[in-house]
Amino acid sequence: MFEARLVQGSLLKKVLDAIKELLNEASWDCADSGIQLQAMDNSHVSLVSVNLRAEGFDKYRCDRNLIMGMDLTSMSKILKCAANDDIITMKAQDNADTVTFIFESPSQEKVSDYEMKLMNLDQDHLGIPETDYACVIKLPSGEFARICRDLSNFGESIVIACSKEGVKFSAAGDIGTGNIKLAQTSSVDKEEEAVIIEMQEPVTLTFACRYLNMFTKATPLSPQVSLSMSPDVPLVVEYSIGDIGQIQYFLAPKIDD
């Protein structure tokens, strides 16, 4: 059987909020090492990869590898029934066609359980090559969400240009243009407020705002976000999930005609 108990249940709630706009359904691959999810959005422009390590769970048992196909809208509705401070347990028998979610209040005075049907999804998995990125930018997640939201007013694409001076986000459209430049922070007292740029070579790429704004739904998961870029390869936007895992969004670039 499969059983995973997460004391910080709010993390799972936030993970669903972070993927439910991009994906309608996806499979959770459960193994000894933990739980993984990988799925592309319907237009095959973006891909979400979630990794939750077994050690991050207060109790984790996975007798046999299990693939649980789920409708994420339904799963999100169920997780909405959990309070932010609830302990969340996911349970499934080995060849089950349902999964059970158990929510325990901290005082154990209230215990809820919800059972959901599983789906057979034959989604093609993509092999994501290990890449040594030309630029890796770490910045406050709220800052990145703000930049994407503000520049979306100007156009449907955002140009991200990373150089040794810093990183510039630009957009242009009918009403005009917008440019936001972030310099590498010299010294900040709080790591979470730092802008850190590791650059092997300068990179400039163009991305659709619509997807970037969907990725920033993961902002509540982590105070920091990292952007990894290399010429003409997908952008990686990564948020940590507490200290138990991470969520990575891959976005194909737009190529100038």
Place this chain on the structure above:
Amino acid sequence: AATQTDLRHFFKAR
């Protein structure tokens, strides 16, 4: 204008 590319152009299905 810029043309959106498809992820499968970069990542091969396993």
